[in-house]
Amino acid sequence: MYKILKKEVLNDVVELMEVHAPYVARKCEPGQFIILRVGEDGERIPLTIADFDRDKETITIIYQVVGYSTRELAKLNEGDELTDFVGPLGIPTKFHEVKHVIGVAGGVGSAPLYPQLRELANRGVEVDVIIGGREAQYVLLADEFRKFCKNVYIATDDGSLGTKGFVTTVLSDLIEKGENIDEVIAIGPVPMMKAVVNVTKPKNIKTSVSLNPIMIDGTGMCGCCRVSVDGKIKFACVDGPDFDGLQVDFDELMMRQRMFKEEEHTVNENANR
Numbered sequence: 189m190y191k192i193l194k195k196e197v198l199n200d201v202v203e204l205m206e207v208h209a210p211y212v213a214r215k216c217e218p219g220q221f222i223i224l225r226v227g228e229d230g231e232r233i234p235l236t237i238a239d240f241d242r243d244k245e246t247i248t249i250i251y252q253v254v255g256y257s258t259r260e261l262a263k264l265n266e267g268d269e270l271t272d273f274v275g276p277l278g279i280p281t282k283f284h285e286v287k288h289v290i291g292v293a294g295g296v297g298s299a300p301l302y303p304q305l306r307e308l309a310n311r312g313v314e315v316d317v318i319i320g321g322r323e324a325q326y327v328l329l330a331d332e333f334r335k336f337c338k339n340v341y342i343a344t345d346d347g348s349l350g351t352k353g354f355v356t357t358v359l360s361d362l363i364e365k366g367e368n369i370d371e372v373i374a375i376g377p378v379p380m381m382k383a384v385v386n387v388t389k390p391k392n393i394k395t396s397v398s399l400n401p402i403m404i405d406g407t408g409m410c411g412c413c414r415v416s417v418d419g420k421i422k423f424a425c426v427d428g429p430d431f432d433g434l435q436v437d438f439d440e441l442m443m444r445q446r447m448f449k450e451e452e453h454t455v456n457e458n459a460n461r
């Protein structure tokens with residue numbers, strides 16, 4: 189069993205947990221993920237590792253409460269235990285020889301982006317980040333990014349914090365101003381990653397994305413997490429979750445993600461009754 193050592197509510201839909209998971213904490217690297225279960229009959233929930241502490245033997249996860257399983261997870265508190273916490277899964281991020289990287293995060297995308305950018309900063313790379321959210325409360329981890337990023341840009345849809353607009357508004361401005369960018373790492377909702385690629389592709393700027401499609405086993409067996417990259421079928425759980433964003437078929441990915449929207453809606457409706 190995996191004890192929850194800390195729980196924090198980050199906004200009205202996002203929570204953070206620090207979980208005691210010695211094996212995962214010893215082995216994990218930026219870019220990898222875990223699959224957890226709440227209860228013996230619980231559904232598997234894949235979550236990218238937001239942080240790890242090898243001395244404390246803990247893993248930090250940040251999740252959005254969107255459906256039945258994440259609601260069950262959100263019912264747990266400090267001192268409670270998770271039934272399963274499997275990992276580290278997926279291929280660690282491959283860091284390239286670059287001088288200047290801009291990270292782009294939307295919503296809970298800040299969580300997987302954080303350890304990647306911190307590692308790059310530790311390697312001496314100049315790192316900036318653009319964090320986006322619908323409104324101020326959905327802009328996550330800005331203070332944590334400030335510890336190692338040269339610039340932290342913020343964009344909100346309603347203008348309640350930072351630039352009024354999207355992350356791509358800020359990114360396009362920086363490119364137009366002649367900012368020298370070797371690589372963009374974009375993590376967030378699929379439409380956001382697609383929009384980022386629409387900005388970087390014409391400029392031929394290397395762009396990495398982290399994909400979080402529907403997953404079941406997390407070991408390459410079920411085929412649920414299938415994505416098309418450069419015209420080839422890949423499984424996000426064993427071939428990713430990081431991919432070359434310029435080669436990802438985002439339209440197909442969005443179509444597959446909509447598959448269970450109706451069920452999620454029904455569960456949320458029932459929970460709100």
Ligand code: FES
Pocket residue numbers: 402403404405406407408409410411412413414423424425426
């Ligand atoms: Fe089953 Fe990736 S989750 S193949």
